[in-house]
Amino acid sequence: MTRSAINSELPILKATGTGGTALAAFHNALVGVNLGHYNLIRLSSVIPPGTVIDQTGTAPAPAGCWGDRLYCVYAEQRTTTPGEEAWAGIGWVQHLTGSGGLMVEHEGGSEAFVTDSILTTLYEMVQGCEAEFSAPHFVVNGAHCTSKPVCSLVIAPFEMAPWHVGAPVPADLDVSHGSRPRHASTPSRVLSPSRT
Numbered sequence: 001m002t003r004s005a006i007n008s009e010l011p012i013l014k015a016t017g018t019g020g021t022a023l024a025a026f027h028n029a030l031v032g033v034n035l036g037h038y039n040l041i042r043l044s045s046v047i048p049p050g051t052v053i054d055q056t057g058t059a060p061a062p063a064g065c066w067g068d069r070l071y072c073v074y075a076e077q078r079t080t081t082p083g084e085e086a087w088a089g090i091g092w093v094q095h096l097t098g099s100g101g102l103m104v105e106h107e108g109g110s111e112a113f114v115t116d117s118i119l120t121t122l123y124e125m126v127q128g129c130e131a132e133f134s135a136p137h138f139v140v141n142g143a144h145c146t147s148k149p150v151c152s153l154v155i156a157p158f159e160m161a162p163w164h165v166g167a168p169v170p171a172d173l174d175v176s177h178g179s180r181p182r183h184a185s186t187p188s189r190v191l192s193p194s195r196t
Contacts, residue, residue, distance in 0.1 A: 002060055004159040007050040009059035012090055014141035014154045022078040025151035029076065035061065035157060038070040043158060045073075045125070047101035053092055053156075055139050064160035074155035075105035075114075079145045086152040087111050089140035091118035093126055093133040101133070102126070103156065114140050 005011065017029030030036040047053070062070065075088035087108055094101035102125050106117040115138065122136045143150040 003062050003064060003161070005051065005059070005062055005157065006048050006159055009052050009054045010047070010156055010158065011054045011057045011059040011061050012139045012154065012156050013057045013061060014088075014139060014152075016141065016143040017151045017153065018148045019151075020148065022080050022149040022151065025078060025149045026076055026153070029151045029153035030155075033061070033153070033155065034063075035070060035072075035155065037066050038064060038068050038160070040074070041069050041071045043071055043073050045102050045104055047092060047094065047103050049100040050098060051100070053094065053101075053137065055137060057139075061157045062160040064162065067163070069161045069163070071158045071161065072155055073103050073105055073158070074153065075107050076151055076153045076155075077107035077109075077143075078149060078151045079109075079143075080149040082145050082147055084145050085109055085111075085142055086145065086150055087114045087140060087142045088152045088154045089114040089118050089138055090154045090156055091122050091136055091138035093122050093136050095133055097132075105154070107152075111140055111142055 013033040015029045015032030017025040019025040019028050075090055077086040077088045079086045090105050092101055092103040104121045106114050108114045118138045126133045139154055141152045141154050143152040
């Protein structure tokens with residue numbers, strides 16, 4: 001398994017989650033992209049040099065063990081009101097020389113609002129040096145609330161880091177393939193994410 005997407009392909013992943021609460025819906029969206037067992041550390045807006053963005057989401061995401069730190073950029077929008085929509089998106093531009101780029105995230109109640117916010121932010125971030133950057137790209141995801149709370153998630157997982165560098169990783173704590181630790185108890189009621 002790989003622990004970093006830096007100097008490689010950085011996947012942009014998306015999922016929709018539902019749950020009994022908005023927070024549970026967020027967790028289930030993370031589970032939907034196999035990232036529900038890590039501690040998220042939110043990054044700002046800079047893509048390291050030599051990193052290619054995979055907007056199809058097919059490049060392998062960094063993987064680790066239960067409770068590891070995941071450095072990431074993410075957008076997530078939740079709603080608990082039936083009839084409302086939740087939209088989230090990530091956009092980016094990259095320097096034409098391959099020396100890095102810029103990434104932004106936005107959330108809102110409509111696809112148009114999120115898309116416009118992403119493009120406006122990126123255009124203003126490169127203002128005065130537009131010729132040095134690629135055209136903007138973006139990935140958005142939406143969810144419609146019918147009854148239970150929903151969460152729309154788009155996430156770029158940069159790098160995984162353990163809490164104790166150099167410590168051996170017990171095989172029964174490896175959740176890189178979406179499994180629970182073998183010693184963990186299974187709750188009597190499990191909320192599964194729905195996807196659109």
